Amino acid sequence: METRQLGFGGPQLTTVGFGAWAAGGPYVFGWGPQDDNDSVAAMLKYLELGGNWIDTAAVYGFGHSETVVGRAVREFGQPVFVATKCGRVRGATAADRPQSDLRPESIRQQLDASLQRLQLDCVDLFQVHWPDNDTGTALEDSWGMMATLQDEGKCRFIGVSNFDVPLLEKCHAIRRVQSLQPPYSLLRREIEAEILPWCLENGVGVVAYSPMQAGLLSGSFDINRVAEDDWRRKNPFFQEPELTKNLAIVERLRPIAEAHGKTVGNLAAAWVLSHPALTCAIIGARSPQQVAQNMASADWPLTDEEKMNVLAALGH
Ligand SMILES: NC(=O)c1ccc[n+]([C@@H]2O[C@H](COP(=O)([O-])OP(=O)(O)OC[C@H]3O[C@@H](n4cnc5c(N)ncnc54)[C@H](OP(=O)(O)O)[C@@H]3O)[C@@H](O)[C@H]2O)c1
Numbered sequence: 055m056e057t058r059q060l061g062f063g064g065p066q067l068t069t070v071g072f073g074a075w076a077a078g079g080p081y082v083f084g085w086g087p088q089d090d091n092d093s094v095a096a097m098l099k100y101l102e103l104g105g106n107w108i109d110t111a112a113v114y115g116f117g118h119s120e121t122v123v124g125r126a127v128r129e130f131g132q133p134v135f136v137a138t139k140c141g142r143v144r145g146a147t148a149a150d151r152p153q154s155d156l157r158p159e160s161i162r163q164q165l166d167a168s169l170q171r172l173q174l175d176c177v178d179l180f181q182v183h184w185p186d187n188d189t190g191t192a193l194e195d196s197w198g199m200m201a202t203l204q205d206e207g208k209c210r211f212i213g214v215s216n217f218d219v220p221l222l223e224k225c226h227a228i229r230r231v232q233s234l235q236p237p238y239s240l241l242r243r244e245i246e247a248e249i250l251p252w253c254l255e256n257g258v259g260v261v262a263y264s265p266m267q268a269g270l271l272s273g274s275f276d277i278n279r280v281a282e283d284d285w286r287r288k289n290p291f292f293q294e295p296e297l298t299k300n301l302a303i304v305e306r307l308r309p310i311a312e313a314h315g316k317t318v319g320n321l322a323a324a325w326v327l328s329h330p331a332l333t334c335a336i337i338g339a340r341s342p343q344q345v346a347q348n349m350a351s352a353d354w355p356l357t358d359e360e361k362m363n364v365l366a367a368l369g370h
Pocket residue numbers: 072073074075076085109110183215216235262263264265266267268269270272273274275319336337338339340343344345347348
């Protein structure tokens with residue numbers, strides 16, 4: 055599988071990364087019920103098919119996803135590049151929305167807890183999940199602690215997620231931002247204007263999340279399969295009339311994918327990967343079957359004509 059370098063001086067990662075959010079199981083931002091054995095089997099399938107990195111976060115199932123990732127990595131028995139995130143913590147009760155916490159000492163404690171759950175001494179990529187709008191901590195202090203933890207060898211690379219250019223610049227002035235993890239899909243293209251050009255210019259790797267817009271663009275999405283406690287039930291992309299409009303786009307994309315014997319999900323991820331600033335697309339999966347389909351997104355360079363046809367299918 056094709057690999058690309060994650061930012062200036064970074065490691066070679068496979069263009070398809072495994073996203074372990076759903077492996078967190080039910081919680082306030084969960085994907086409904088998810089069997090741990092299915093999650094481990096999905097991760098092992100991904101690694102056996104040549105993928106080399108897994109993305110998780112402390113907040114996914116309040117630690118549960120990291121525990122499951124740790125189990126899969128141990129079962130695989132060979133090196134796997136593991137990325138996790140800090141900065142989102144449980145609210146007053148498990149039913150409350152997670153809160154931001156990027157206070158320096160908290161970041162240190164959050165990393166120690168993640169390493170324990172993952173059963174690792176060092177995490178390969180440690181990312182700030184979201185800017186902190188709750189504790190009033192100065193970003194310079196938070197990023198300073200990220201750099202300290204890197205110097206201490208507790209994480210090899212440090213990155214951010216959901217940051218805009220001013221925030222990226224603030225961090226980059228203190229210590230290199232190895233990567234940005236932004237949302238990017240055919241239905242969410244805001245980062246094309248400023249963020250992607252900035253990353254390209256500054257040698258910051260881009261690992262895009264939700265390339266299939268949380269499964270909506272997979273080509274076989276069915277709202278009736280979505281559990282009552284799945285976060286997508288409340289998300290605007292999945293509400294009418296948007297849902298019907300989005301599924302009509304899927305049908306217009308289908309012939310382009312099928313001409314190559316691929317799924318619409320493969321096309322959606324291949325399109326994301328066709329942007330020159332992109333390093334990887336992180337694709338979530340809940341079973342080995344989904345993984346097997348999703349891996350066909352890699353090694354598919356779209357022609358200019360196909361890219362034009364994809365954009366035409368959006369109806370712009
Ligand atoms: N940094 C952040 O703030 C942030 C935010 C979001 C995501 N992420 C990361 O990015 C990863 C990927 O994003 P995502 O999971 O939101 O979106 P995604 O990759 O666009 O969609 C994944 C979902 O699509 C469905 N799916 C996967 N393969 C399929 C297939 N072959 N056929 C049909 N359905 C399929 C599955 O859900 P169903 O089967 O239930 O439909 C799966 O959970 C996450 O796991 C996480 O690691 C990060």
